[in-house]
Amino acid sequence: MTRAVPRLLKAYLVVVLTLMALPLVSVMALSLNESAYGTLPFSFSTRWYEALASNSSLVQALITSLNLAVQAMVFATIVGTLLSLALVRSGKAVNLPVNGLLLALLTVPALVLAAGFVIVFDWIGLGSSSTSLVLASVVTSLPFVVLIVSGRLRDLDPNLAQAARSLGAGPVRVFTTVTVPLVGPAIVAGAMLAFLTTFNNFAIQLFLSPIGISTLPVQIYSMVRLGVTPDVNALATLIILATIALVVVITWFSGNAARFLSTSKNSEENDG
Numbered sequence: 186m187t188r189a190v191p192r193l194l195k196a197y198l199v200v201v202l203t204l205m206a207l208p209l210v211s212v213m214a215l216s217l218n219e220s221a222y223g224t225l226p227f228s229f230s231t232r233w234y235e236a237l238a239s240n241s242s243l244v245q246a247l248i249t250s251l252n253l254a255v256q257a258m259v260f261a262t263i264v265g266t267l268l269s270l271a272l273v274r275s276g277k278a279v280n281l282p283v284n285g286l287l288l289a290l291l292t293v294p295a296l297v298l299a300a301g302f303v304i305v306f307d308w309i310g311l312g313s314s315s316t317s318l319v320l321a322s323v324v325t326s327l328p329f330v331v332l333i334v335s336g337r338l339r340d341l342d343p344n345l346a347q348a349a350r351s352l353g354a355g356p357v358r359v360f361t362t363v364t365v366p367l368v369g370p371a372i373v374a375g376a377m378l379a380f381l382t383t384f385n386n387f388a389i390q391l392f393l394s395p396i397g398i399s400t401l402p403v404q405i406y407s408m409v410r411l412g413v414t415p416d417v418n419a420l421a422t423l424i425i426l427a428t429i430a431l432v433v434v435i436t437w438f439s440g441n442a443a444r445f446l447s448t449s450k451n452s453e454e455n456d457g
Contacts, residue, residue: 246404265330330375337371
């Protein structure tokens with residue numbers, strides 16, 4: 186009986202992982218099938234990737250989404266890092282309401298949040314515009330940066346910054362030479378999550394995209410209402426592979442960046 190339990194757990198794990206991976210594998214397989222309808226027998230072909238390259242609407246939507254995601258990532262990382270520093274140095278009277286607001290942004294349904302943004306931006310005269318889209322994307326991705334960076338800041342040994350100050354380093358130098366190298370992996374992880382969140386935020390983009398500008402999620406939605414076409418499968422495959430690569434980079438960087446930064450810092454001090 187005791188031997189049967191681990192076998193059942195392994196079988197359960199295989200079933201769960203298969204169900205999780207099956208949609209992704211299916212999309213990738215269909216993107217390489219000669220048939221436009223996914224019929225068997227399977228015949229390898231890259232014709233749908235060639236069709237994707239010639240689909241100007243999808244390519245333009247991809248460029249728009251990448252541009253939006255990069256802008257939101259940069260602003261959310263800067264604002265989120267500074268906000269994390271302020272939260273760590275503040276008391277519970279500030280931390281509790283701010284953390285509650287951040288958690289609310291993560292848990293409120295995206296459609297409700299998008300509708301709220303529409304109302305607010307109409308009040309202030311922005312309406313559905315590129316500025317509104319960027320601002321809403323920054324707000325919705327900001328919690329990921331703050332929660333990750335502030336968590337890392339709270340784990341730092343305060344004696345490190347105090348030692349740097351006792352040696353004559355000013356606040357800016359302490360921040361750039363002590364704090365940033367130690368929280369660098371968390372900042373990068375938060376930035377990547379902000380990028381992915383913005384890139385995939387369909388509800389915000391659907392409600393706030395100005396007329397004539399379509400992001401990739403909105404463009405794909407408008408296409409798949411009439412049926413999933415093979416060139417969409419090809420694009421989805423590229424996004425899947427890029428996401429996997431990004432996750433690998435985040436994992437690797439989080440585990441190695443602090444060691445490399447500290448090593449390079451020690452090397453500079455020894456050379457000096």
